[in-house]
Amino acid sequence: MALQVQTHTIDGIDVLVIGGGIAATFAAIKAKQAGARRVVQVDKGTVGKTGNSCFAAGVIHVCFPEDDLDDRVLRLTRAQGYLAQQDLIRDHLQESHVILEELRRYGVHLVMNTDGSYRRMAGRGAYPIVQFFSTQLMDSLRKYAQSIGVEQINRLYLTDLLSRNGEVTGAVGFHQHSGDFHALRARATVLATGSTYYKSIHPGQRDCSGDGFAMAYRIGATLGGGEQNDQPANAMPARVDVGPGMNKWMGEGAYFLNSKGERFMVRYSPKLKERSGLPQIVAFFCIEARMGRAPIMMDARHFGPEQMGRLYQMLPLPQREFESVGVVQDGKFRKTVEFCPTGPTTRPGVVVDRDYASRTPRLFAAGEACPPSAVVTGLAAAATSGARAGTSAARCARDAGDPGDENGQVGELRERAFAPLARPEGLESEHVLLELQEAVIPYDVLLLREGRRMARALQRVETIRDQDLPMLGAYDLHYLRLCHEVKNLTLTAELTLKAAIERKETRNILREDYPFTDNVNWLKWIRVRQEGGEQKWWTEDIPIDTYPVAPKREAELAYLWKMARDQGVVSVKDGRIEWASE
Ligand SMILES: Cc1cc2nc3c(=O)[nH]c(=O)nc-3n(C[C@H](O)[C@H](O)[C@H](O)COP(=O)(O)OP(=O)(O)OC[C@H]3O[C@@H](n4cnc5c(N)ncnc54)[C@H](O)[C@@H]3O)c2cc1C
Numbered sequence: 290m291a292l293q294v295q296t297h298t299i300d301g302i303d304v305l306v307i308g309g310g311i312a313a314t315f316a317a318i319k320a321k322q323a324g325a326r327r328v329v330q331v332d333k334g335t336v337g338k339t340g341n342s343c344f345a346a347g348v349i350h351v352c353f354p355e356d357d358l359d360d361r362v363l364r365l366t367r368a369q370g371y372l373a374q375q376d377l378i379r380d381h382l383q384e385s386h387v388i389l390e391e392l393r394r395y396g397v398h399l400v401m402n403t404d405g406s407y408r409r410m411a412g413r414g415a416y417p418i419v420q421f422f423s424t425q426l427m428d429s430l431r432k433y434a435q436s437i438g439v440e441q442i443n444r445l446y447l448t449d450l451l452s453r454n455g456e457v458t459g460a461v462g463f464h465q466h467s468g469d470f471h472a473l474r475a476r477a478t479v480l481a482t483g484s485t486y487y488k489s490i491h492p493g494q495r496d497c498s499g500d501g502f503a504m505a506y507r508i509g510a511t512l513g514g515g516e517q518n519d520q521p522a523n524a525m526p527a528r529v530d531v532g533p534g535m536n537k538w539m540g541e542g543a544y545f546l547n548s549k550g551e552r553f554m555v556r557y558s559p560k561l562k563e564r565s566g567l568p569q570i571v572a573f574f575c576i577e578a579r580m581g582r583a584p585i586m587m588d589a590r591h592f593g594p595e596q597m598g599r600l601y602q603m604l605p606l607p608q609r610e611f612e613s614v615g616v617v618q619d620g621k622f623r624k625t626v627e628f629c630p631t632g633p634t635t636r637p638g639v640v641v642d643r644d645y646a647s648r649t650p651r652l653f654a655a656g657e658a659c660p661p662s663a664v665v666t667g668l669a670a671a672a673t674s675g676a677r678a679g680t681s682a683a684r685c686a687r688d689a690g691d692p693g694d695e696n697g698q699v700g701e702l703r704e705r706a707f708a709p710l711a712r713p714e715g716l717e718s719e720h721v722l723l724e725l726q727e728a729v730i731p732y733d734v735l736l737l738r739e740g741r742r743m744a745r746a747l748q749r750v751e752t753i754r755d756q757d758l759p760m761l762g763a764y765d766l767h768y769l770r771l772c773h774e775v776k777n778l779t780l781t782a783e784l785t786l787k788a789a790i791e792r793k794e795t796r797n798i799l800r801e802d803y804p805f806t807d808n809v810n811w812l813k814w815i816r817v818r819q820e821g822g823e824q825k826w827w828t829e830d831i832p833i834d835t836y837p838v839a840p841k842r843e844a845e846l847a848y849l850w851k852m853a854r855d856q857g858v859v860s861v862k863d864g865r866i867e868w869a870s871e
Contacts, residue, residue, distance in 0.1 A: 297470070305460060320479070337427035348536045457649055476690070477689065485498055515781070515784050519666055522632065572737075635781060637785055747786040750783050802866075804847055
């Protein structure tokens with residue numbers, strides 16, 4: 290395709306925020322409120338209409354002043370398998386209530402009691418949740434950011450960060466309508482580009498293609514944490530394109546049944562049952578599948594008018610979608626719904642400190658662009674981390690002076706960005722994506738792990754990297770974006786698999802060949818960065834003795850495997866899992 294495109298340079302940006310989700314929008318708002326004069330927020334779609342945030346299912350996990358803060362830190366730390374940066378988790382919990390108040394001030398409609406207090410209701414997890422009215426949240430935030438002078442640029446797909454002498458000095462990318470190339474020079478940059486589910490059945494995540502991880506990796510930022518997550522995957526309707534809502538359906542009392550009609554979550558997790566955390570739900574889905582007891586069905590046929598009324602209020606779109614396929618008729622669930630885990634969510638995120646500063650000067654990260662150890666999954670943590678990152682970036686912009694120019698990088702990056710357009714006959718990105726999905730999405734690769742299976746998946750990913758990516762071709766700007774996305778997803782998969790193979794234990798994700806949680810050798814974070822064109826891997830000890838919550842320094846059968854063993858599903862032989870069916 291012969292493109293007549295121009296290169297535009299935008300100078301004088303104090304804080305550049307990359308992303309259009311809740312983390313990015315909070316970062317932009319807070320940078321502006323902290324005194325940054327020029328704050329530019331860039332999204333590859335439209336701010337507030339992309340990524341996970343705008344699809345969120347009406348639920349916010351907030352720590353209220355009357356809650357037991359220590360207990361909540363303990364629970365989130367455990368949910369992270371003790372790999373949490375506990376100081377960041379505590380900051381987040383303490384700030385989450387402030388953020389809730391701000392959401393309300395910015396015009397977000399939250400569910401309130403008649404006396405003006407927040408209505409807290411049961412959801413997944415031990416603490417009650419706050420609810421909001423679905424898509425209205427991100428619309429309010431976008432408009433509020435605009436009202437205080439945040440400049441928003443939509444449809445600009447950022448391909449790379451700019452750097453000079455080891456400092457980040459902005460970013461470059463192409464506009465998806467005009468094709469024009471943009472170089473944005475900024476004193477400080479916040480990366481809030483979200484996570485990834487490898488474009489699987491999870492709604493709202495096709496924009497989340499690991500771009501931020503790859504951009505940061507290419508300029509030598511330190512990444513970590515891709516192999517572990519408080520949310521290894523989500524669980525979604527398998528055959529109906531209905532996404533958000535599991536928390537709410539489970540909160541209202543829906544159950545999961547295996548192919549024998551058994552309510553298996555009651556057996557594995559008698560206390561919280563279907564309201565257990567996602568690591569448990571995903572693990573037991575996998576175990577049931579491995580035992581030949583899939584498909585898993587959600588049953589909500591017992592819901593009465595009161596429950597249905599609340600669902601129609603909080604989740605109008607999913608409910609209407611259920612109606613359109615006959616699952617819901619005359620205001621009642623009439624059929625069960627098949628569920629399965631989504632693609633794995635893996636976050637080899639930018640390693641950050643308490644200010645959400647990365648180890649690369651002038652680069653900050655927020656939300657799911659950070660590793661799970663720093664930012665737990667969910668709107669509240671994305672927002673609190675965004676707020677801190679924005680404030681820190683404004684401070685950096687004030688103190689750090691102007692970035693110099695980048696020594697001709699823009700031309701080189703432009704050439705690289707447009708390269709697939711010169712190969713319209715090349716490989717189509719969707720075919721490469723399918724290959725990648727086939728390598729990493731099957732449940733027995735990254736959700737039910739085993740060293741040899743992961744090594745085989747890595748080999749397939751490396752073949753894609755070496756043989757397919759150089760041949761990618763694009764007919765137009767739409768396909769150009771898809772080429773970059775699949776390239777970034779391939780890197781994300783490679784980094785994740787390498788780290789997952791390296792972590793020789795089960796923490797909150799099942800590993801058959803290492804079923805023990807090893808708190809002697811594996812209270813460690815795995816790190817990677819690109820140095821001189823090579824991947825440099827290392828581990829860092831978690832400063833667990835300086836944190837309030839610490840597990841016993843011993844190796845013991847992981848709690849997920851114990852729950853399965855207690856049900857007679859598995860046993861341990863020669864340090865490996867043996868399945869009862871074998
Ligand atoms: C279906 C669904 C339901 C959920 N329900 C809930 C819920 O009820 N409650 C809850 O607490 N959490 C929920 N979550 C999780 C929650 O939505 C996420 O944790 C949170 O939104 C993450 O926010 P984020 O800003 O980090 O990322 P995202 O919202 O994913 O934003 C990432 C942004 O980066 C942009 N971007 C990426 N790459 C580029 C690039 N190259 N150039 C420019 N822009 C780029 C994307 O367009 C997007 O705007 C849900 C998630 C999903 C998918």
